Amino acid sequence: MPKIEGHEDVYEKVFEIMEKHDIECLFYAGGNDSMDTVKMLSDYAAAHGKSQRFMGVPKTIDNDLPVTDHCPGYGSAAKYIAASLKEIIRDNASFGAKKPTVCIVEIMGRNAGWLTAAAALAKGDDCEGCDAIYLPEKVFDIDKFLADVKELAAKKSSVVIAVSEGVKVADGRYVCEIGREVAVDAFGHKQMSGTATMLADRIAAETGLKTRAIEFSTLQRAATHMASLTDINEAFQVGHDAVMAAEEGKTGMMITLDRNGDDPYQCGTSAYDIHAIANVERNVPDEWITADGKGLTDDYVKYARPLIMGELQPLFVNGLPRHLVRKA
Amino acid sequence: MPKIEGHEDVYEKVFEIMEKHDIECLFYAGGNDSMDTVKMLSDYAAAHGKSQRFMGVPKTIDNDLPVTDHCPGYGSAAKYIAASLKEIIRDNASFGAKKPTVCIVEIMGRNAGWLTAAAALAKGDDCEGCDAIYLPEKVFDIDKFLADVKELAAKKSSVVIAVSEGVKVADGRYVCEIGREVAVDAFGHKQMSGTATMLADRIAAETGLKTRAIEFSTLQRAATHMASLTDINEAFQVGHDAVMAAEEGKTGMMITLDRNGDDPYQCGTSAYDIHAIANVERNVPDEWITADGKGLTDDYVKYARPLIMGELQPLFVNGLPRHLVRKA
Numbered sequence: 001m002p003k004i005e006g007h008e009d010v011y012e013k014v015f016e017i018m019e020k021h022d023i024e025c026l027f028y029a030g031g032n033d034s035m036d037t038v039k040m041l042s043d044y045a046a047a048h049g050k051s052q053r054f055m056g057v058p059k060t061i062d063n064d065l066p067v068t069d070h071c072p073g074y075g076s077a078a079k080y081i082a083a084s085l086k087e088i089i090r091d092n093a094s095f096g097a098k099k100p101t102v103c104i105v106e107i108m109g110r111n112a113g114w115l116t117a118a119a120a121l122a123k124g125d126d127c128e129g130c131d132a133i134y135l136p137e138k139v140f141d142i143d144k145f146l147a148d149v150k151e152l153a154a155k156k157s158s159v160v161i162a163v164s165e166g167v168k169v170a171d172g173r174y175v176c177e178i179g180r181e182v183a184v185d186a187f188g189h190k191q192m193s194g195t196a197t198m199l200a201d202r203i204a205a206e207t208g209l210k211t212r213a214i215e216f217s218t219l220q221r222a223a224t225h226m227a228s229l230t231d232i233n234e235a236f237q238v239g240h241d242a243v244m245a246a247e248e249g250k251t252g253m254m255i256t257l258d259r260n261g262d263d264p265y266q267c268g269t270s271a272y273d274i275h276a277i278a279n280v281e282r283n284v285p286d287e288w289i290t291a292d293g294k295g296l297t298d299d300y301v302k303y304a305r306p307l308i309m310g311e312l313q314p315l316f317v318n319g320l321p322r323h324l325v326r327k328a
Numbered sequence: 329m330p331k332i333e334g335h336e337d338v339y340e341k342v343f344e345i346m347e348k349h350d351i352e353c354l355f356y357a358g359g360n361d362s363m364d365t366v367k368m369l370s371d372y373a374a375a376h377g378k379s380q381r382f383m384g385v386p387k388t389i390d391n392d393l394p395v396t397d398h399c400p401g402y403g404s405a406a407k408y409i410a411a412s413l414k415e416i417i418r419d420n421a422s423f424g425a426k427k428p429t430v431c432i433v434e435i436m437g438r439n440a441g442w443l444t445a446a447a448a449l450a451k452g453d454d455c456e457g458c459d460a461i462y463l464p465e466k467v468f469d470i471d472k473f474l475a476d477v478k479e480l481a482a483k484k485s486s487v488v489i490a491v492s493e494g495v496k497v498a499d500g501r502y503v504c505e506i507g508r509e510v511a512v513d514a515f516g517h518k519q520m521s522g523t524a525t526m527l528a529d530r531i532a533a534e535t536g537l538k539t540r541a542i543e544f545s546t547l548q549r550a551a552t553h554m555a556s557l558t559d560i561n562e563a564f565q566v567g568h569d570a571v572m573a574a575e576e577g578k579t580g581m582m583i584t585l586d587r588n589g590d591d592p593y594q595c596g597t598s599a600y601d602i603h604a605i606a607n608v609e610r611n612v613p614d615e616w617i618t619a620d621g622k623g624l625t626d627d628y629v630k631y632a633r634p635l636i637m638g639e640l641q642p643l644f645v646n647g648l649p650r651h652l653v654r655k656a
Contacts (some may be wrong), residue, residue, distance in 0.1 A: 083648050084547055090651060091550035103546075126651040217542045218431075219412055222419035225554070228647065308647035319556065319636035320411050323418060323454040 001037045004044055011044045018052050025053040025246040029239070031060030031071070032281060035254055039278035042252030055242045056254030056274055059235065061221050063114035066280040067272050068256035072238055073221075075231030075307035078118035080223045081107060081216060082308065085122040085130060085162065088214060093158040099210060100157040102149055102203055105130075106196035106215045110166045113137050113284045115220065119162035120296035121304060131159050132294040136166035137283050140175055142202065148294065149203050165195050165215075175199065225321045229310025230265075238269060245271040265306035329365045332372055339372045346380050353381040353574040357567070359388030359399070360609060363582055367606035370580030383570045384582030384602055387563065389549050391442035394608040395600050396584035400566055401549075403559030403635035406446035408551045409435060409544060410636065413450040413458060413490065416542060421486040427538060428485040430477055430531055433458075434524035434543045438494045441465050441612045443548065447490035448624035449632060459487050460622040464494035465611050468503055470530065476622065477531050493523050493543075503527065553649045557638025558593075566597060573599040593634035 002010060018026065026041065028034045035056045042054040058065050063074035085105065092103045107116040113135030123129025131152050134140060152159045167175050176195040196213035204211045238255040245253060253271040260266045288300040314321035330338060346354065354369065356362045366384040373380055386393050391402035413433065420431045435444040441463030451457025459480050462468060480487045495503050504523040524541035532539045566583040573581060581599040588594045616628040642649035 079647055083553060084551070086648060086651060087550040087552060088546055091546045121648065124646060124648070126645075126653045212545070214545045214547075215543070217540070218416055218419045219542075222415040223412070224415060225411060305647060310647070311644055313641055316639055317454075318452060318633060319407055319638070320414060320449065320452070323414060325454045
């Protein structure tokens, strides 16, 4: 939605359509941009005596909405990222010492490093995990990065590094912008990609090491076959509770997930004022990033692990996961 | 292995080591390069009166060994590729008509298009499938490709195209070589990658359409969580039958999978002379590529579908597929 001032006609049109179709409440599922829309529409309704209600339902793999403990979508994306990284790490190590390879894996997240942080979940007694994880919350120093890679490659033949598409150098430029143009999407956001390729090329040029750049691209938001059952259940939970809240007459609010405990893990929900949520981007807290800036603490893992638990084994038809069919 | 002439010392060393450790038979699991090694070692043994035996065990996601109906590894890689493409196609279509996107997905396969052909398996009554599939078996015409994309984009807002990393233009250059240098690996093979990026950039430049390049990279060979149970069972079958054949005194042979029927699908095995197999690369047959060169026929699907059937649901521990742990 455009801002209210100067676009009153657009807002009036929305209410006119809602009136026409007898829509009492609009539930908007999404992330920051969507919650901003909920705020503006509910503000307009309040200012102009409209009875229609507007409820936000959190849903973003970016996990960057404030107040809520986490956002539906994140657990499933994190599960896919961690599971795929385990496979990439195993593959990369299979070449042995004769062919040391530095693999740079680029993960989504323009400003918040939540998705990249999920790389930390790969580590376990069956997987050594990533050798370094770089989040956009920390300034990225290319020279320091190259020195880190050289040090790692001197010690081990297989190096796998996770890096956010949104890492920036000290002057504020995205790493992927350095030396090439970047496209801008419909929201005016710069289209990220190419960070891993740029870094892999730099490593190869400066060290002669074999490198590989991998991007999860859209699969990290689309790979429903690796969804977290906890995540799926919570997505239903926030949707259900948004309807309940609207039934009670609430408007201009978003449903939040409130963690009640880790052992057993359990979340309740609340309806929270949208003004405290819209346009606030929640980053990975500094205390969850290790002091060297290249990893996540155990507290992050304790936070994120419950979110990836449980599986919904897809129904396989003809050897492939079955998708819902849209009725024409 | 180097060729025999001039490297007799290397060969003698192999036999010396086998003698020392009382190894009567070497089983070599792999693809074309591995079968060439089996041929040379068994030829050397025959020429020099050595008693050691050498058996080839087919294992290559490239599926390009001759004589055998297919190769273990292919079914699982094909299943991952088709399952992931279904998710990419659904994701790409979710933006609707307002934001038409052309997505180019690059799939492994230097010379043989088997892995890329697996893109054809995505199509079903819950998925419209890829809009075009380009194999390296056919000369790639960039101008024709751009015209095809324009035609598709004029008709539908979501276009997803699968393309082999190994597609070549008429003068023999790989598409990804055009306009940039390509690294060479330890076998002297050119390191492919960047085909999708190159094509996506060309489309964007010439049409102004939004484009996206996706590479499955190492996940198409490493994503064991999406393995085909048929494939896993057959991998055990060829390994078992190689041991049986060696017990019978056979050498210089590879185990082949021989299809006995499609309904029900069933494969037996044979031991086949390695000389008819080594250094022969099997491509996707011309009659399985559609006349327009942009798709696969139903006969290919009939061939490949049984190979992706069945699942081995991974054991999940801490929310992630458990991997085997190497004993130190």
